[in-house]
Amino acid sequence: MSIESRAMEKRAAQAEGGLGSRIYNFLKAIPTWVLWGIVVLWTIPTFGLLVNSFRPRDGQRSSGWWTVFTGNSEGGLTLDNYKSVLESGTTDSLADALLNSLAIAIPATIIPIAIAAFAAYAFAWIPFKGRELLFIATVSLLAIPLQVALIPLLTTYSGGAHWTIPFLDKTVTFFPDFSLSGSVTAVWLTHTGFGLPFAIFLLHNYISGLPKDLFESARIDGADHFTIFWRLVVPLAVPVLAAFAIFQFLWTWNDYLIAVTMIGGNGPAFPVTVKIASQAGAFGQNEHLLTAGAFISAFVPLIVFFSLQRFFVRGILAGSVKG
Amino acid sequence: MDRIISTLISIVAAVGGSAGIFIGANKLFDLARNRFDVFGAVAGSLLGFLAGLLMWANRVVTFVEGPIVGAPEPTGFTAAIDFVLMVVANTIVPTAIAGIGGWLITRVAEGEQQKKLILSVGTLGLLGLVFGVFYEEALRAEFDIAALLLWTAIGLAVGAALWAQRGRKRPIAGYLALGGGSGWLLGSLVAPTLGTGNAGWTIVSATVGFAAIGAWIGLRDVADYEARDGISRKSRVYVFLAPALLFIFASLVLPAARTVWLSFLGLDETLDFADRAAGGVDKFVGMDNYKAVFDDPKNFNVENWADVFTSQLTYVSVGLIVLGVIAGVVLGRSRGLKFERSGSSLAPLTLGVFLLSFSIFAVLRGTVFNNLWWVVAVVSLATSLGLAIAVLADRAKMENVAKSLIFMPMAISFVGAGIIWRFVYAARDTSQDQTGVLNSVWVALGQLSNSGWPKTLAALILATIVIGLLYLGWRGYKGQAMGVAIGSAVAALPFLWVLVRLLTIGIGGFSIADDGTVIAETILVRETSPFNNLFLMIVLIWIQTGFTMVIFSAAIKAVPAELVEASKVDGATESQTFWRVTIPQIAPTIGVVITTLIVLVMKVFDIVKVMTNGNFDTQVLANAMFTTAFSNFNFGEGSALAVLIFLSVLPVMYINIRRMQKEAA
Numbered sequence: 008m009s010i011e012s013r014a015m016e017k018r019a020a021q022a023e024g025g026l027g028s029r030i031y032n033f034l035k036a037i038p039t040w041v042l043w044g045i046v047v048l049w050t051i052p053t054f055g056l057l058v059n060s061f062r063p064r065d066g067q068r069s070s071g072w073w074t075v076f077t078g079n080s081e082g083g084l085t086l087d088n089y090k091s092v093l094e095s096g097t098t099d100s101l102a103d104a105l106l107n108s109l110a111i112a113i114p115a116t117i118i119p120i121a122i123a124a125f126a127a128y129a130f131a132w133i134p135f136k137g138r139e140l141l142f143i144a145t146v147s148l149l150a151i152p153l154q155v156a157l158i159p160l161l162t163t164y165s166g167g168a169h170w171t172i173p174f175l176d177k178t179v180t181f182f183p184d185f186s187l188s189g190s191v192t193a194v195w196l197t198h199t200g201f202g203l204p205f206a207i208f209l210l211h212n213y214i215s216g217l218p219k220d221l222f223e224s225a226r227i228d229g230a231d232h233f234t235i236f237w238r239l240v241v242p243l244a245v246p247v248l249a250a251f252a253i254f255q256f257l258w259t260w261n262d263y264l265i266a267v268t269m270i271g272g273n274g275p276a277f278p279v280t281v282k283i284a285s286q287a288g289a290f291g292q293n294e295h296l297l298t299a300g301a302f303i304s305a306f307v308p309l310i311v312f313f314s315l316q317r318f319f320v321r322g323i324l325a326g327s328v329k330g
Numbered sequence: 331m332d333r334i335i336s337t338l339i340s341i342v343a344a345v346g347g348s349a350g351i352f353i354g355a356n357k358l359f360d361l362a363r364n365r366f367d368v369f370g371a372v373a374g375s376l377l378g379f380l381a382g383l384l385m386w387a388n389r390v391v392t393f394v395e396g397p398i399v400g401a402p403e404p405t406g407f408t409a410a411i412d413f414v415l416m417v418v419a420n421t422i423v424p425t426a427i428a429g430i431g432g433w434l435i436t437r438v439a440e441g442e443q444q445k446k447l448i449l450s451v452g453t454l455g456l457l458g459l460v461f462g463v464f465y466e467e468a469l470r471a472e473f474d475i476a477a478l479l480l481w482t483a484i485g486l487a488v489g490a491a492l493w494a495q496r497g498r499k500r501p502i503a504g505y506l507a508l509g510g511g512s513g514w515l516l517g518s519l520v521a522p523t524l525g526t527g528n529a530g531w532t533i534v535s536a537t538v539g540f541a542a543i544g545a546w547i548g549l550r551d552v553a554d555y556e557a558r559d560g561i562s563r564k565s566r567v568y569v570f571l572a573p574a575l576l577f578i579f580a581s582l583v584l585p586a587a588r589t590v591w592l593s594f595l596g597l598d599e600t601l602d603f604a605d606r607a608a609g610g611v612d613k614f615v616g617m618d619n620y621k622a623v624f625d626d627p628k629n630f631n632v633e634n635w636a637d638v639f640t641s642q643l644t645y646v647s648v649g650l651i652v653l654g655v656i657a658g659v660v661l662g663r664s665r666g667l668k669f670e671r672s673g674s675s676l677a678p679l680t681l682g683v684f685l686l687s688f689s690i691f692a693v694l695r696g697t698v699f700n701n702l703w704w705v706v707a708v709v710s711l712a713t714s715l716g717l718a719i720a721v722l723a724d725r726a727k728m729e730n731v732a733k734s735l736i737f738m739p740m741a742i743s744f745v746g747a748g749i750i751w752r753f754v755y756a757a758r759d760t761s762q763d764q765t766g767v768l769n770s771v772w773v774a775l776g777q778l779s780n781s782g783w784p785k786t787l788a789a790l791i792l793a794t795i796v797i798g799l800l801y802l803g804w805r806g807y808k809g810q811a812m813g814v815a816i817g818s819a820v821a822a823l824p825f826l827w828v829l830v831r832l833l834t835i836g837i838g839g840f841s842i843a844d845d846g847t848v849i850a851e852t853i854l855v856r857e858t859s860p861f862n863n864l865f866l867m868i869v870l871i872w873i874q875t876g877f878t879m880v881i882f883s884a885a886i887k888a889v890p891a892e893l894v895e896a897s898k899v900d901g902a903t904e905s906q907t908f909w910r911v912t913i914p915q916i917a918p919t920i921g922v923v924i925t926t927l928i929v930l931v932m933k934v935f936d937i938v939k940v941m942t943n944g945n946f947d948t949q950v951l952a953n954a955m956f957t958t959a960f961s962n963f964n965f966g967e968g969s970a971l972a973v974l975i976f977l978s979v980l981p982v983m984y985i986n987i988r989r990m991q992k993e994a995a
Binding site: 024038039049056071114118122133136143156160161177182197200201220236257260263268304308309312316 | 335356498567582584715722726738742745932943965
């Protein structure tokens, strides 16, 4: 529409001719005004929440956030919401939840990177029988939505994995019941498994693109695969490792489905997303604290976003295919 | 503070442990070339440890009854120490035997086949003897000659088959020893009735079985330097791939396969959750779960289909489609085309189709249709909005600031976005001020409709816009610029509609009481079906528009400048350049964006969960799956829903993966 109207206005202005270039200029600026209108519209929800997070309970409940600017806001501005949300020990405290989120996001970022880098290197530079087929099979797993694996994973974490030998009817335990369900360990283990096909795919693209001569000369110098991987591939692959790390960190930090499935009702192990969602479902006295909570949960991703935007965009673009 | 420390410890342990295993495995196989005896000792003790762990963890062999530290209620640190000590105590004997045996086999027997055979049989036999002695009493198997002969025969046959399949290069005796030994163990210790056997037979059978497997190791060729180098080299593939493939297999492939199996199992009401969680005990019901999904009116409800023909939305959308077709044909005639593709024909056409889908989805209800509605609405709106913003921003000042602000929601979690929009949508009792932006504006519009001069002022402004646009259209008509004519006419329509409504029944949230006073009315965003779905979709559109905008922005900047210049030189209007040069150039990117979004939207979960939890007719597949499986513990039907999600994204994912592989190649 906008292009259409821009063309329209231009013609109209030219047709008017002498009526003056001022009208024409005004009309020409309309697309920019539309753009900034959209920007404002897009920012208002977040901005409103930000303002509300600095208003006391009574203020939030009696009037809209915009009253802050007209001066009618009850109770003015305060940091109390953030204080009570960050103070540890209370039921609404996010302090523990933030730690849990970190305890999930850090291993769930580092471990897949390491494991996937080994595998990507093997797929790219160690020749073996059936390599192509195995690689295609691994990448095809990207198509599996994580919902499909959730139920058996949860039963494995809560009751172990057992296999009844056919014809003998005797059961063998492969994975004992460590009562992992309800723990952050179950969450990052799940993230690690789900993140791997994508990580292998992304890292393989990059590592297989490194110049062949490099590997040949290293082999002539007597380096084995381990040395080549450690001394050559890891330093060279830093950009793609960073892009994946950022993507995976944000993915695990912002994840809700896996966390809420694996942790269930175990409150002390809630990461921020689950904690906030459970508070939002409670409709309690402390709904006003949700504003500060939502902002704190968004704080880490926003820092990553504004400081590492280049990597972030690259990660998001590449990660758009994750299952 | 405790939490921070324990968190840090577990992170360090997890990361350090995995790094240690990887480096250790590499170093271990380095040893195979240079220090074969050390390699034998380490590999032997690792295998012995694994065997002991498997036996102990399955409660087959117990050397030491736990707990060892012996605190009455072990907690935290004590429990961890206890666990480690118990693992060590129950595996130290097999670890030691196999470790020493491995060292002897590789060192003492170096180069001598006979010594190797004796040492291997001795080591494994000793291991079997130890396992037999400490065998759990409750698991001792009864002597059963039929089972023993049957399984040993099967084992021998498998061994022979393996020998034939491997090209008959090595002597058959080794294969027979391996197969026969394994068959013997199964036939004597596993297959018969358990619990009534005696100690002597258990010890004999374990020793014999293990010794036979030892013979297999002993009969293999003694490793020369070349073979050792081969072990070192060939093992690298496994060392590099095993962690990833194991993880993927255990946490993705196996569970997915199991979900498919579970989807054919029904809820057995006599079993409690613990039984079902133990797995595999529900009864087989075939396709019943899938039938149940589609039989449930909550999921699939087409009862009111006829209402499509009576809804205003249908008429409006059909009108728009007709308008678009007419515009295309009329414009095309002047240029000698059957159908002119331009903003003034395609815009009403797509808008019409889009609205028609809305009027259909508002009538066909249920989880399945909700999901489809999400796909249609979010994909089309996020894509077109993203494209529009990318075009608008392309030449604007401070382009990066605008794009950053629109992209920002991508960084926020879906849960956080849900909270943000909850405050936007908040509705309060109408006697008080509204605190949500949406209802505040809505109520204000209602007040405007019932006011005096502000209403007149608004009507005047609207009328000016309508007249202005119609004037433009008329000028276009006179000047033979049909695109401008139809474009401005279409643009005038919504303003005209608002104007007419304002002057007749009024706009905004209000109702008039019997005594003529005006009462404010709010939109109950979460509760009012079916359009509450739309309000939830807006949240996802708000998030995803940033994504589409960034991709389109990059694509538009990549359109060769010469193409745009050339079309301008040829006298194309900006509109024509956009529709005929830019759009075809970025068509592949549009495809990428659409497929990506379809997959994302099919799996939408968090937003619905946080905002309505599927109540008020807003259920979607992923949330239905979650509720069915994890709130009602009906794993069968939950799995069926999961499989449905999988099947519905499969074709799109196939296209996506093919494209990625092409790009990578």
